[in-house]
Amino acid sequence: MDTSAYVKAVVEQTSILADWVHGRDATTPVPTCPKWTLADLVDHVGGTQRMVAMLVGEQMSEPSEAYAGYVPGPADSGQWRAWLSDGAAMAAQAFASVADDTPVWDPSGGAAGVPFWSRRLFGEACVHRADAAVALGMPYELAPEPAVAALEDWLATLTSRGYWENVPGFADAMRGDGQSLHFHATDAPGEWVARREQDRVALERTHASADVAVRGPAVDLLLVISRRRSLDAAPALEPQGDRALLDHWIEHMDWVTG
Template structure:
């Protein structure tokens, strides 16, 4: 998958949704946010990541200090500001070098890590906008599956002080219904010394989640309940409930 191409396209689709939305419209899946705040979050986030990469930072950057972090007042210029942020990130990775290590919230990673991260930030926040507007939301099975994998990577790489997403001995299996995904549409998740580990294998688990990849992604990131996402939960429902309680996008 070409993450740069996908980021530009998702950024465009997000902008198209925002262009026709009331800036003051509440976003139920991002409590206390409006469409305008969601828009600023995505647009400034791309520029934040671009500056981290361009400066080859080894420490966090305060988002409030990001250059050009405030969108123009004119709606059309604001959309161009959004699109420019994605291009700045792609250009920064190209200049710095995709393999150059830079700061991320999961530890030092290759600069190209940020393109994939910002891509999936855009896919989920586009869902936020679509749900707020009452519009349908779709994502290709391959991109949705990659979003699930990327999210599991982040959870596995992030060790906090709180409880692990799974209790000791619990296992979780996600299974996308699209035949075109093959093994990329299955995720077996378990716990190893408080860290989440996963692979693309088929396994019998304490709880199994089945549905389209895009629907699993929306349920996994708590954008829709399993029932509203048309996702089936088999086995011990408490394992899934615990996972959701202890993870957040």
């Protein structure tokens, strides 16, 4: 997916989420983000989209002003649909005003800028819609191709140089001497090999033998790797090899904000 496709999908995913949460009980717990209520989830999605819209639209070289301007969602859940839709629209407008090579700060350590943020907002929308589905008892559906794209975002972000350097607990847990994991989507093109090294997790988009491999539908891979569904609750996935290594990976594939 390119930047425009990611942004279009952000608007679509956010629209579904907005319809789901509109008028719901703000205190509803979100089991997949144990410290969050539904209000926290809405705050996070809409606030992050507005923050990224400021970063991208104003072509910021450092994030402090955007972080300081983080906007929480309205207390009245009857306003959530419009508020979330407005945030996605603001992000879309910001991305439409720049080119892929426009310099914009991002936390990856790779100076990925505009493409990074379009992909990151898409991954956020997909994973947090899964959170809402669990909280509200809604069925979660995502076509294989966008599920592969969301999984690419999750894996690429958490194995980025910036994440390794800024989340020392993650680096300590993932530091290794070559242990490898292979993830393989069976319903859309998508394969990754992650290798735990002393100073990074190296991620390759390839097919290769590994210490542990797990293959199956892309949406199941996304939900399990992002800790939104347990491996035992995803019978379509087929893990082979060192299950303890896979369990360790999933345990530490955690996102700072939940």
